[in-house]
Amino acid sequence: MRAPNLSIRGMLLLTVGGLTALIALFAAYDVYENGRRLVRIESLRDASVLGDQIFDAVDKLAVERDVALSMLQSTDKDVIQDLKPRLLETRKAADLAMAATVEGLKRYAFAELVDLRDRSLKRLAAIKALRAQVDRDAGLAKAARDHALPGKWSGEVSALIADTDGLWVAFLKHFTDIDPIVSQHLRIKHLLREIIEYSGRERSQIGQLITENVGPTPAQVAALLRGKGAIDLSWQMSRVIAEQSGLYKSIAPAFVDARSHYDTMHEMIQDMFYVPGARHGAAYPISVALWFELSTEASDSLAALRDATIREARKYTDNLMAASRASIVFWAAVLAAALALCAYSFWVIVRRVINPINRMIEALLAAARGETVQFDVGEGRDDEIGKLGDVLHAFHTNAEEIKTAATKLERSESRLRAVVDHTIDGMITIDATGAIISFNPACEGLFGYGAEEAIGQDVRMLVPENEQAVLNAYFLSSIETASGYGEVPPSRELHGRRKNGTIVPIELTLSPYRFDGRQKFSAIIRDITRRKEAEHELAQHTRALERSNKELDDFAYIASHDLKEPLRGIHNHSRFLLEDNGEKLDEESVGRLSRLVFLSQRMERLVNDLLYFSRLGRQELAIQPTDVVGVVTDIESTLELFLSEHNAKIVVGTELPKIVCDKTRVTELFRNLITNAVKYNDAPEKVVEVGWKAAHPTMEGATARNVFYVKDNGRGIDREFHTEIFRIFKRLQAASEKEEGTGVGLTFVKKIVERHGGRIWLESELGKGTTFYFTLEATRDERDSDAQAAA
Amino acid sequence: MRHTARILLIGAFGAMLAAWAHADENVQLIEQKIKAGLIYNFLKYTQWPLGSRQITGPIVVCMLGGDAFDGNLQPIAGRTVNERAIELHEVASAAEAAPCALLVVNSARQSDWPQLKTALANQSIMTVSDFDGFATQGGMIEFTHEDNRVGVTINADAVATAHLVVQDRLLKLASAVRSGGSGP
Numbered sequence: 001m002r003a004p005n006l007s008i009r010g011m012l013l014l015t016v017g018g019l020t021a022l023i024a025l026f027a028a029y030d031v032y033e034n035g036r037r038l039v040r041i042e043s044l045r046d047a048s049v050l051g052d053q054i055f056d057a058v059d060k061l062a063v064e065r066d067v068a069l070s071m072l073q074s075t076d077k078d079v080i081q082d083l084k085p086r087l088l089e090t091r092k093a094a095d096l097a098m099a100a101t102v103e104g105l106k107r108y109a110f111a112e113l114v115d116l117r118d119r120s121l122k123r124l125a126a127i128k129a130l131r132a133q134v135d136r137d138a139g140l141a142k143a144a145r146d147h148a149l150p151g152k153w154s155g156e157v158s159a160l161i162a163d164t165d166g167l168w169v170a171f172l173k174h175f176t177d178i179d180p181i182v183s184q185h186l187r188i189k190h191l192l193r194e195i196i197e198y199s200g201r202e203r204s205q206i207g208q209l210i211t212e213n214v215g216p217t218p219a220q221v222a223a224l225l226r227g228k229g230a231i232d233l234s235w236q237m238s239r240v241i242a243e244q245s246g247l248y249k250s251i252a253p254a255f256v257d258a259r260s261h262y263d264t265m266h267e268m269i270q271d272m273f274y275v276p277g278a279r280h281g282a283a284y285p286i287s288v289a290l291w292f293e294l295s296t297e298a299s300d301s302l303a304a305l306r307d308a309t310i311r312e313a314r315k316y317t318d319n320l321m322a323a324s325r326a327s328i329v330f331w332a333a334v335l336a337a338a339l340a341l342c343a344y345s346f347w348v349i350v351r352r353v354i355n356p357i358n359r360m361i362e363a364l365l366a367a368a369r370g371e372t373v374q375f376d377v378g379e380g381r382d383d384e385i386g387k388l389g390d391v392l393h394a395f396h397t398n399a400e401e402i403k404t405a406a407t408k409l410e411r412s413e414s415r416l417r418a419v420v421d422h423t424i425d426g427m428i429t430i431d432a433t434g435a436i437i438s439f440n441p442a443c444e445g446l447f448g449y450g451a452e453e454a455i456g457q458d459v460r461m462l463v464p465e466n467e468q469a470v471l472n473a474y475f476l477s478s479i480e481t482a483s484g485y486g487e488v489p490p491s492r493e494l495h496g497r498r499k500n501g502t503i504v505p506i507e508l509t510l511s512p513y514r515f516d517g518r519q520k521f522s523a524i525i526r527d528i529t530r531r532k533e534a535e536h537e538l539a540q541h542t543r544a545l546e547r548s549n550k551e552l553d554d555f556a557y558i559a560s561h562d563l564k565e566p567l568r569g570i571h572n573h574s575r576f577l578l579e580d581n582g583e584k585l586d587e588e589s590v591g592r593l594s595r596l597v598f599l600s601q602r603m604e605r606l607v608n609d610l611l612y613f614s615r616l617g618r619q620e621l622a623i624q625p626t627d628v629v630g631v632v633t634d635i636e637s638t639l640e641l642f643l644s645e646h647n648a649k650i651v652v653g654t655e656l657p658k659i660v661c662d663k664t665r666v667t668e669l670f671r672n673l674i675t676n677a678v679k680y681n682d683a684p685e686k687v688v689e690v691g692w693k694a695a696h697p698t699m700e701g702a703t704a705r706n707v708f709y710v711k712d713n714g715r716g717i718d719r720e721f722h723t724e725i726f727r728i729f730k731r732l733q734a735a736s737e738k739e740e741g742t743g744v745g746l747t748f749v750k751k752i753v754e755r756h757g758g759r760i761w762l763e764s765e766l767g768k769g770t771t772f773y774f775t776l777e778a779t780r781d782e783r784d785s786d787a788q789a790a791a
Numbered sequence: 792m793r794h795t796a797r798i799l800l801i802g803a804f805g806a807m808l809a810a811w812a813h814a815d816e817n818v819q820l821i822e823q824k825i826k827a828g829l830i831y832n833f834l835k836y837t838q839w840p841l842g843s844r845q846i847t848g849p850i851v852v853c854m855l856g857g858d859a860f861d862g863n864l865q866p867i868a869g870r871t872v873n874e875r876a877i878e879l880h881e882v883a884s885a886a887e888a889a890p891c892a893l894l895v896v897n898s899a900r901q902s903d904w905p906q907l908k909t910a911l912a913n914q915s916i917m918t919v920s921d922f923d924g925f926a927t928q929g930g931m932i933e934f935t936h937e938d939n940r941v942g943v944t945i946n947a948d949a950v951a952t953a954h955l956v957v958q959d960r961l962l963k964l965a966s967a968v969r970s971g972g973s974g975p
Contacts, residue, residue, distance in 0.1 A: 264831040264866070264870065
């Protein structure tokens with residue numbers, strides 16, 4: 001299963017979006033948490049304020065209680081009169097504080113609070129009822145007062161105080177888990193409340209004892225001791241908790257003051273109730289008025305501590321709220337910044353990275369489709385995209401060049417393939433093991449195998465088994481050649497074996513080559529069936545011709561040899577007849593016999609010439625290095641008389657070379673040409689020029705090399721006879737007795753030239769002399785090789 | 792068991808007899824403690840003039856002529872009042888009393904008082920003593936003993952002369968006298 005495809009843009013969007021969402025979620029969560037916390041702290045603060053209000057109400061009640069008690073216990077009218085405004089004042093304050101408390105509590109719907117509140121309200125109602133009694137009794141003489149009233153009053157108000165205290169505890173317990181420090185603060189406040197309450201009770205109790213001037217009952221002593229214990233413990237605990245919560249530092253002066261004041265006051269009176277004889281002379285050693293004044297003052301110190309605590313605790317919650325608000329603002333800012341940054345990053349990445357990449361992809365796709373594109377993405381940029389653009393541009397340029405090269409290569413290859421495919425020769429390539437690599441259509445036609453059948457097969461399957469060894473040898477010599485040993489072996493004629501088993505003559509040319517570092521061979525295979533047939537035919541013709549020539553030569557020899565005998569008989573008998581019976585015969589008969597003798601002699605010459613001619617064709621040439629100048633000089637001396645008779649001379653026109661030839665025959669060749677040049681010459685002064693030319697045109701216009709010539713200044717030969725004159729027994733002039741000759745001279749000349757592999761032709765015009773040109777071509781190589789051997 | 796209870800009863804009775812014998816001493820003790828507490832309150836109710844040396848640093852309570860409280864004033868040393876620490880010094884002469892905020896003159900030095908008063912003139916030192924006639928002789932606060940109760944008499948003139956301010960609440964509870972005569 002493939003992973004779902006996602007574009008980079010998509011992935012980026014997903015990643016950036018995810019990260020943004022994560023940051024946003026985180027920040028939003030923090031904002032939410034802080035908001036919630038803020039709300040809770042606000043509620044806590046409100047609750048604290050209400051709690052403080054409750055405490056305030058309790059304190060006010062306590063003051064009212066104590067002031068009222070003081071009035072009820074005092075007998076001094078002035079004192080009562082003094083306290084009255086204060087009583088009314090504290091009563092009013094207590095009522096207001098209680099009303100505020102009750103009103104404040106209405107906001108909170110905790111079930112148990114409702115009960116407590118209702119109970120407190122009931123007690124308040126009862127206290128209000130008692131107030132009238134207090135006012136009335138305070139105006140009466142001591143004896144007329146209700147003695148139970150102070151206790152009743154004190155008990156009722158104390159109960160209300162206790163209930164309100166309980167209300168405070170019940171109310172604030174709902175807020176103790178919001179902040180541990182705030183919870184500590186609440187505990188401190190509660191402990192302070194304990195101190196205030198118990199010291200208030202102590203003050204009230206002592207005031208009552210002093211007023212009544214009685215010793216304390218054991219129950220009263222126990223209550224005082226319990227109060228004292230509770231107060232001491234509360235002092236210790238509140239200090240420890242205040243120190244732990246960090247509040248102590250800011251409330252320390254008020255704390256130490258209050259404690260000092262309390263401790264001093266307590267030490268001042270404690271012995272009066274526990275030590276015998278305190279009421280010396282039936283009286284406590286301190287007036288009730290002084291006591292109430294001093295103890296009220298001590299309460300003020302406690303109140304100052306309480307106020308400081310409330311103030312500092314409130315400062316803490318305010319700071320907490322401020323911190324939460326700051327945190328909310330901060331995280332909201334972080335959230336906004338994160339979102340903005342993510343959006344900006346996304347925008348930048350899309351604009352600077354993804355869009356360029358997309359444009360590159362489009363350009364590449366267009367390039368892949370073969371369209372002309374301009375790779376200018378990222379141009380002028382020095383970053384990764386710029387480099388990528390440069391690289392792509394370079395690649396594209398390369399690709400264009402490669403494409404052009406590939407097109408050329410393809411054309412070249414297809415041209416080559418067309419050549420290979422359409423050549424009439426078979427072409428195959430073979431690897432070093434003899435396996436066929438390629439097999440062209442001509443091969444398919446030649447052997448009957450398809451290329452796909454042949455490729456990979458051993459090439460030896462294409463020859464009959466009896467010639468496989470030859471093929472192997474050919475391969476080996478080719479490999480040697482390829483390895484740098486030996487000469488390139490020439491083509492081999494072998495036989496090919498077709499798929500259908502028939503055999504075909506072939507010419508095989510192996511060419512070794514190396515490709516990719518491996519030895520390979522190309523083989524050209526030609527069907528030589530027709531050539532073989534032609535060769536066979538030619539050989540047959542040659543043999544027939546040779547046989548025919550031999551028979552002709554044999555015939556000429558036999559004929560001339562056998563003809564000589566009877567001819568000699570005719571001659572001899574004719575001559576004997578003339579010599580023996582010449583006188584007996586008439587003149588005409590003698591004439592006829594003489595003619596017979598002449599003709600028989602001529603006949604003999606003809607036969608001898610024929611015999612010689614046949615010998616020329618049959619005898620092997622006696623090849624030897626020959627100096628042509630010497631040959632001409634010999635001829636000149638031999639013909640000296642003949643030349644002087646004919647007033648002729650031989651001129652050697654150019655320097656004559658040394659050649660390799662049959663000297664005797666070549667001498668005969670020159671003599672024949674020279675004597676002909678003299679014989680058939682009307683000029684009074686006959687000149688025969690013998691020479692040599694490096695090159696001269698033939699009659700057909702081709703250029704012949706190493707050409708000898710013999711030139712005369714005779715009557716010239718008509719063009720129509722230029723070929724005729726070489727035929728045997730052909731004489732141009734009418735046979736005259738004067739000119740001896742059988743007409744075989746030029747035939748011999750031509751035969752000798754041809755035996756030497758050369759050719760002979762002439763240039764002549766009537767009245768301008770004749771020049772015979774000839775070559776002795778066959779002797780040239782021998783001359784060269786001999787010359788090399790001599791060197 | 793019963794034997795043990797009897798011994799305890801006898802022991803308790805003996806202790807009661809002994810306590811009774813010391814009743815006078817106890818009264819003395821209680822009064823001294825009350826006076827010590829009152830001195831603490833005097834410190835609280837009094838304002839020393841701005842610029843006086845008594846307004847800064849610890850608030851110094853001095854005892855002239857030995858401890859008139861048999862050590863019962865000692866506990867207030869180290870405590871604070873109006874957020875100032877209390878120090879307790881014993882001084883032998885008026886010359887040593889300069890840093891004092893409050894000077895307790897032992898009744899044994901009653902005869903030296905006129906000289907002391909002169910020496911302390913123009914100084915913001917609250918003077919306290921318990922010998923009869925202290926307030927009328929120019930002392931500021933005198934502990935009195937009426938109907939077996941500790942009382943306080945204040946010579947408001949002397950207080951004013953020393954540029955001290957005593958809160959009304961204290962004044963209301965005290966008997967007022969003038970120097971050289973009995974109160975109104």
